[in-house]
Amino acid sequence: MAERSEPARDPEAVSRFVEHFAAQLVEAGLQRMPARVFAALLASDRGVLTSAELSEALKISPAAVSGAVRYLAQVHMVSREREPGSRRERYRVHGDQWYEALTNRETVIKRWEDALREGVTSLGPDTPAGRRLTETLAFFEFIDREVVAMMERWRAHRAERFGRA
């Protein structure tokens, strides 16, 4: 038998990590299945798993995998790719996963900003409440700008430490 270059994986240790990390994500507001699927991908060797592998590893139905993956793709936390010459779909976490996720969170903040602007207008900019909303809006606008710069710094930091673009 050919020698494997990487240590063997302990499925139980993997599962323990997956469930533990997923639980933290759930606590932060992510739904259960998306959280588990995402954690499983994160803990996989290549960062890629097929639907069948996820179904097997997490003991959930293909339908559940489908739903979880649809959600994760929508918020750009995984990408889906078709294995060439096969009906198998593969789901991948990429290196930019968190960048993407944060960028997506930004669009959430945009909607908050819209709601706040509407509030300022309808309550009146010169009312006490209007002023509070204005300040809140200013905070989010500030964050928007800062996060862009921050992510650029992260890319530089990562390139230096992990040596890729």
Added chain:
Amino acid sequence: MAERSEPARDPEAVSRFVEHFAAQLVEAGLQRMPARVFAALLASDRGVLTSAELSEALKISPAAVSGAVRYLAQVHMVSREREPGSRRERYRVHGDQWYEALTNRETVIKRWEDALREGVTSLGPDTPAGRRLTETLAFFEFIDREVVAMMERWRAHRAERFGRA
């Protein structure tokens, strides 16, 4: 009748804003009642409302107010104060609300980091999965540091624009 210095509030406009903004917060993962209570406080003149006022404005039972406020206080999005010489409790959003909320989110990230460190150890730092987890961990550690600096910049920015410490 003495003249009021502030424009009168249109309860319907307030309610529209409250429900709309709360809906955005819910979509971002907050529970419904905490979201509505928070939005109501944000849209109030003084940033302070009593339990009874919240109950009345949102058409929910005192029990629901109690539960929502307990949660919001726990994550530092409102503070509770006792009106001196009364059994009435007052709930307040302060200017530091978002700072506090973000700081709190940081403690969530700390738990993610713990889970990741555990994963790196149990999967092995030299496995492909271990390396991916290590990079993810590095990202969060980076964010931790950056957010602290960012919030300092916000305080300066706010002081300049809104003129308070």
Added chain:
DNA sequence: CCTTAACTTCACAAATTTCTGAAAGAAGCG
């Protein structure tokens, strides 16, 4: 084209969450 493997959609059963009314618990005020 037809077959078949793989994913998705849909309706529903189960589990969970949410909110309420009622009872219990604090705390001011007489």
Added chain:
DNA sequence: CGCTTCTTTCAGAAATTTGTGAAGTTAAGG
């Protein structure tokens, strides 16, 4: 101290969410 007012806790009804099996859809491979 006990009365009264407000808040919290608790058990349960109602609504929502979640995950499944089964049928439906898509596309590869003969």
